Amino acid sequence: MTQTDTVEPVRPETIRAVPVRHPGRWVSGAIVLVLAAMLVHMLFTNPNLDWGTFRQYFFQGGILRGLVATLELTVIAMAMGIVGGVVLALMRLSANPMLSSAAWLYIWFFRGTPVLVQLIFWFNIKALIGDVSIGVPFGQTFITWDVNSLVTTFIAAILGLGLNEAAYMSEIVRAGILSVDEGQTEASQALGMRRLKIMRRVVLPQAMRVIIPPTGNETISMLKTTSLASTVAFTELLKAGEDIFNANYKTIPLLIVVSVWYIIITSILSVGQYYLERRYGRGSSRALPPTPLQRLRRNLTTFHVKPQTVLERS
Amino acid sequence: MTDNVPAGDLMVKAEGIHKFFGRLHVLRGIDLEVTSGEVMCVIGPSGSGKSTFLRCVNHLEKIDSGRLWVDGHLVGYRQRGEKLYELREREVAAQRQDIGMVFQRFNLFPHMTALENVMEAPVQVRGEPKAAVRERAMSLLDQVGLSDKMAGYPSQLSGGQQQRVAIARALAMEPKLMLFDEPTSALDPELVGDVLDVMRQLALGGMTMVVVTHEMGFAREVGDSLVFMDEGAVVEQGHPREVLADPRHRRTQDFLSKVL
Ligand SMILES: Nc1ncnc2c1ncn2[C@@H]1O[C@H](COP(=O)(O)OP(=O)(O)O)[C@@H](O)[C@H]1O
Ligand SMILES: [Mg+2]
Numbered sequence: 395m396t397q398t399d400t401v402e403p404v405r406p407e408t409i410r411a412v413p414v415r416h417p418g419r420w421v422s423g424a425i426v427l428v429l430a431a432m433l434v435h436m437l438f439t440n441p442n443l444d445w446g447t448f449r450q451y452f453f454q455g456g457i458l459r460g461l462v463a464t465l466e467l468t469v470i471a472m473a474m475g476i477v478g479g480v481v482l483a484l485m486r487l488s489a490n491p492m493l494s495s496a497a498w499l500y501i502w503f504f505r506g507t508p509v510l511v512q513l514i515f516w517f518n519i520k521a522l523i524g525d526v527s528i529g530v531p532f533g534q535t536f537i538t539w540d541v542n543s544l545v546t547t548f549i550a551a552i553l554g555l556g557l558n559e560a561a562y563m564s565e566i567v568r569a570g571i572l573s574v575d576e577g578q579t580e581a582s583q584a585l586g587m588r589r590l591k592i593m594r595r596v597v598l599p600q601a602m603r604v605i606i607p608p609t610g611n612e613t614i615s616m617l618k619t620t621s622l623a624s625t626v627a628f629t630e631l632l633k634a635g636e637d638i639f640n641a642n643y644k645t646i647p648l649l650i651v652v653s654v655w656y657i658i659i660t661s662i663l664s665v666g667q668y669y670l671e672r673r674y675g676r677g678s679s680r681a682l683p684p685t686p687l688q689r690l691r692r693n694l695t696t697f698h699v700k701p702q703t704v705l706e707r708s
Numbered sequence: 709m710t711d712n713v714p715a716g717d718l719m720v721k722a723e724g725i726h727k728f729f730g731r732l733h734v735l736r737g738i739d740l741e742v743t744s745g746e747v748m749c750v751i752g753p754s755g756s757g758k759s760t761f762l763r764c765v766n767h768l769e770k771i772d773s774g775r776l777w778v779d780g781h782l783v784g785y786r787q788r789g790e791k792l793y794e795l796r797e798r799e800v801a802a803q804r805q806d807i808g809m810v811f812q813r814f815n816l817f818p819h820m821t822a823l824e825n826v827m828e829a830p831v832q833v834r835g836e837p838k839a840a841v842r843e844r845a846m847s848l849l850d851q852v853g854l855s856d857k858m859a860g861y862p863s864q865l866s867g868g869q870q871q872r873v874a875i876a877r878a879l880a881m882e883p884k885l886m887l888f889d890e891p892t893s894a895l896d897p898e899l900v901g902d903v904l905d906v907m908r909q910l911a912l913g914g915m916t917m918v919v920v921t922h923e924m925g926f927a928r929e930v931g932d933s934l935v936f937m938d939e940g941a942v943v944e945q946g947h948p949r950e951v952l953a954d955p956r957h958r959r960t961q962d963f964l965s966k967v968l
Contacts, residue, residue, distance in 0.1 A: 575815075577811060577813055577815040578815060578817065580768055580811070580815065581809075581811060581815035581816075581817075581874075583768060583801070583804065584766055584768065584804055584807070584808070584809035584878075585804070585805070585828070585829035585833060585877070585878070585881060586801045586802065586804045586805030586829060586833045586881065587801065587829065587832065587833055588797055588798065588801045589797060591832060591833075595828065595832055596817055599819050600817075600818065600819055674819075
């Protein structure tokens with residue numbers, strides 16, 4: 395504090411002025427309110443929405459099994475995407491020209507074709523390679539498998555989504571790695587650390603701050619992209635709903651069931667992403683941003699106080 | 709082994725070092741010797757190749773010709789007969805463990821606390837047990853006057869404090885040689901003294917040091933020798949007091965008249 399301890403300084407008078415009016419906000423607010431009221435009215439009065447059917451199927455076994463399959467697919471495909479993405483990013487940044495061009499080629503191919511085409515491709519892989527066998531290259535074979543027994547619809551979906559995701563994730567990881575200051579690598583080298591250790595202990599943890607937000611978006615996007623697997627006859631959430639409304643023709647209520655589940659999972663993922671970002675923000679700024687709970691508490695307790703006092707450090 | 713040529717108490721020996729960046733001839737035949745326990749200060753105008761030379765000493769840069777030994781070992785290469793063989797990454801890393809380096813911009817690990825920064829290399833590189841390293845790291849941080857900042861992240865420390873953590877981090881590997889590249893140039897003037905004090909203590913303790921610096925006071929008081937570099941060559945070398953008071957060479961005179 396810069397105040398002298400002998401004289402209590404007189405606090406200068408606070409300015410009291412009429413704040414600027416914002417009539418535009420009131421008009422737009424009114425319009426939004428009317429539209430929202432119309433929507434709610436429609437939701438509760440339109441007989442085609444059929445909330446009874448919604449309640450009946452929301453926790454139905456088939457739907458829940460589809461939901462679990464969707465989650466499995468999302469988790470496995472994202473895991474493949476992240477691991478593959480890190481490997482591809484390291485390959486692209488490596489000094490070895492074979493590795494970096496192989497990675498470039500992979501990314502070029504998988505980003506250049508629609509993921510739906512890739513899914514259908516994996517589903518029909520038998521038509522391309524016939525049977526898989528182990529043996530001498532171009533020579534005698536020892537064991538042979540039928541490809542259709544290896545590549546089930548689940549495997550086809552995982553391969554289609556995961557391999558495609560790896561191409562996108564590699565660009566995200568690469569951007570993250572490049573965002574870390576060169577001085578970090580030099581300081582680590584000067585301490586006698588080796589390349590892989592530097593990557594694991596110093597560069598990647600810092601790259602995380604750049605990698606996590608878009609990875610969260612990718613995960614949320616993946617959750618919804620898994621619905622494409624319904625086209626290769628894999629029963630995930632959407633296909634589970636389709637199977638039901640193909641039998642009872644209650645299309646709209648079941649699509650709403652499916653949509654509400656997607657929204658619930660997406661919301662949970664967003665919250666998880668928020669806390670992950672906080673975790674990897676350690677040491678990056680003097681104060682971490684407040685969690686929503688902290689912010690809520692603060693807004694409630696300091697509702698009408700001037701902004702300066704709200705800027706405390708957590 | 710023939711790579712142990714310059715014996716005795718020489719810590720660094722540089723013989724005809726040349727370094728190019730593309731077509732830019734940055735080091736043009738550097739010959740230098742640093743004996744054990746010596747504090748050598750290096751001065752010179754910006755762009756004269758001081759940092760590049762320092763980085764060659766721990767093989768962060770490859771030299772294009774000449775020979776460089778640290779503690780009797782050829783840096784970055786092994787010599788068998790007439791032939792030189794490049795060392796593997798593992799071997800280069802092993803050499804660097806004995807050479808501490810302090811950078812102008814500190815380069816602390818921002819995602820680790822001060823204590824974790826200091827503990828990182830002994831635990832991760834040498835595989836020492838954490839408990840023992842923690843003891844040593846805490847006493848090193850105490851030594852540089854930061855016993856109350858151990859749990860702080862670099863972003864919570866002042867520049868001077870960060871640089872002292874960086875010095876402690878380098879010392880944690882118990883190096884035989886310490887390289888300083890303008891350690892106080894990025895600091896606010898009132899923070900320079902604390903860092904120089906730590907370096908002075910280190911020099912008094914007998915550490916061999918090569919210090920690129922613009923702090924002429926430090927060079928005069930602490931330095932055993934002073935090297936003036938210009939355009940990639942050593943122009944003048946001698947006892948700091950003599951060189952600073954009575955520079956022989958025109959270019960040294962010009963440079964000193966600008967900085968003193
Ligand atoms: N990695 C690099 N690539 C290309 N040129 C470089 C590189 N590092 C340094 N240089 C150049 O080499 C010269 C010497 O640089 P440096 O050793 O940093 O000088 P000093 O430390 O004495 O200021 C400068 O002209 C600089 O631009
Ligand atoms: Mg420099």
